[in-house]
Amino acid sequence: MLSLKYAxxxxxxIIVLFSIIPLIRNDFWAFRVFEYPRLQKLFLNLFVxxxxxxxxxxxxxxxxxxxxxxxxxxxxxxxxxxxFTFFAKKTLLKADHSDPDNQISIISSNVFQDNxxxxxxxxxxxxxxxxVILLLETDExxxxxxxxxxxxxxxxVLIPIANTYGMLLYSKLELVDPxxxxxxxxxxxxxxxxxxxxxxxxxxxxxxxxxxPVPGENMYSTERDKELLLVAxxxxxxxxxxxxxxxxxxxxxxxxxxxxxxISGTLDPxxxxxxxxxxxxxxxxxxxxxxxxxxxxxxxxxxxxxxxNFSSDHFPILITxxxxxxxxxxxxxxxxxxxxxxxxxxxxxxxxx
Numbered sequence: 047m048l049s050l051k052y053a054x055x056x057x058x059x060i061i062v063l064f065s066i067i068p069l070i071r072n073d074f075w076a077f078r079v080f081e082y083p084r085l086q087k088l089f090l091n092l093f094v095x096x097x098x099x100x101x102x103x104x105x106x107x108x109x110x111x112x113x114x115x116x117x118x119x120x121x122x123x124x125x126x127x128x129x130f131t132f133f134a135k136k137t138l139l140k141a142d143h144s145d146p147d148n149q150i151s152i153i154s155s156n157v158f159q160d161n162x163x164x165x166x167x168x169x170x171x172x173x174x175x176x177x178v179i180l181l182l183e184t185d186e187x188x189x190x191x192x193x194x195x196x197x198x199x200x201x202x203v204l205i206p207i208a209n210t211y212g213m214l215l216y217s218k219l220e221l222v223d224p225x226x227x228x229x230x231x232x233x234x235x236x237x238x239x240x241x242x243x244x245x246x247x248x249x250x251x252x253x254x255x256x257x258x259p260v261p262g263e264n265m266y267s268t269e270r271d272k273e274l275l276l277v278a279x280x281x282x283x284x285x286x287x288x289x290x291x292x293x294x295x296x297x298x299x300x301x302x303x304x305x306x307x308x309i310s311g312t313l314d315p316x317x318x319x320x321x322x323x324x325x326x327x328x329x330x331x332x333x334x335x336x337x338x339x340x341x342x343x344x345x346x347x348x349x350x351x352x353x354x355n356f357s358s359d360h361f362p363i364l365i366t367x368x369x370x371x372x373x374x375x376x377x378x379x380x381x382x383x384x385x386x387x388x389x390x391x392x393x394x395x396x397x398x399x
Contacts, residue, residue, distance in 0.1 A: 058094040073266040075259040081300040088123040136318030141346040141368040147245040148369040151176040155362035159183040164191025166356030184212040250286040258295035278310035287344035298335040308382040312340035343374040
C-alpha cells in the first residue's frame with residue numbers, strides 16, 4: 047500500500063504541475079501544449095483525489111497539503127472549464143425568429159491531408175448542404191476530389207498546397223473582393239473575403255489555419271499567436287459583421303484565444319453550450335476544441351453542430367448564423383484592457399524564434 051500511496055502522490059503532483067506550466071507565458075511548445083488537455087487533467091485530478099482520500103488516512107501535514115493542492119487544482123480546472131458548460135451564460139444569443147435572407151451556414155473541416163476519403167467528405171457536405179464550405183489541409187488530390195462542388199458553389203478561392211496548409215473555400219453566396227494572404231509565413235495562406243447575403247448585406251469572412259506549437263511543426267507558438275492577433279486587430283477596426291473560421295491550432299480556453307476574443311471583440315458561440323471537441327476524432331480521451339468560429343456581436347446563433355467524421359483526424363463543424371441589425375445592442379462585446387492591448391502588440395511585433 048505504501049508504494050501505491052507514493053505512486054498516487056507522484057501522479058497527483060504531475061497533474062498539478064501540468065496545470066501550473068501553462069501559467070508561464072513562454073512561447074515554447076512545452077509550455078503551450080499543456081493548455082490543451084484541460085478536461086483530461088480535471089478527470090485525472092478528481093480520480094487521484096478520490097483514490098487518495100478513499101484508500102489512505104490523511105494525518106500528516108504533507109498529506110493534508112497534498113489533498114489541499116489536488117483539491118485546489120480541481121477547483122481551478124472547473125473554474126476554467128465552466129464557461130463552456132451548459133450552466134454558464136451564453137455570450138452569443140440564440141436567434142428568436144427566422145430571417146433566411148440574412149442567414150449564413152458554414153461547414154469548416156480539416157480533412158487531414160493524408161486522408162484520401164474525398165467521397166466520404168462529399169457525402170457529408172451534400173447531406174448538410176451549407177452556404178459556405180471551408181476545407182483545410184487540402185492538396186491537389188482534395189482539389190480534384192471536390193471539384194464537383196463547383197456546380198452548386200460557383201464562388202471559390204482554391205489554394206491546394208501539399209504542405210498541410212492548403213485551403214479550399216466554396217460558396218453559394220457571392221464572394222466580394224476575395225484575397226489570399228500570407229500574414230506571417232509565405233507558405234501559410236489565409237483568406238479574407240466579403241460574403242454577400244441573400245438580403246444584400248455584406249459579411250466579412252476570415253479563414254485561418256496557423257501552425258501549431260508542436261515539435262515537427264513549430265517549436266514556438268509565436269507565429270500562430272501573431273497571425274491570430276493580426277486578424278483580431280483587423281476585425282476590431284472593421285465595421286462589417288465579421289466571422290472568423292478555421293483550425294486555429296489552439297484550444298477555446300487558452301490565454302491566446304481569450305486574448306484574440308478580447309482584442310477582436312468577437313464572441314464564442316460554444317460558451318454556455320458545450321465544448322464541441324473536434325480533434326482528435328480517433329481518440330475519444332484526447333479530444334480538444336481546435337476548430338473555431340468567432341463572430342462579431344452583429345450575429346445571433348441559429349445552430350451549431352459537430353458533424354460526422356469521414357476518416358479525418360478532425361470532426362467537421364457546422365454553424366448557422368443570422369445577421370440582425372439590433373443584435374449588437376443586445377450582446378456585450380468583449381473589450382481588451384490596456385495590459386491586454388500591450389501584450390497583443392508585444393506578440394505581434396515579436397520576431398519568430
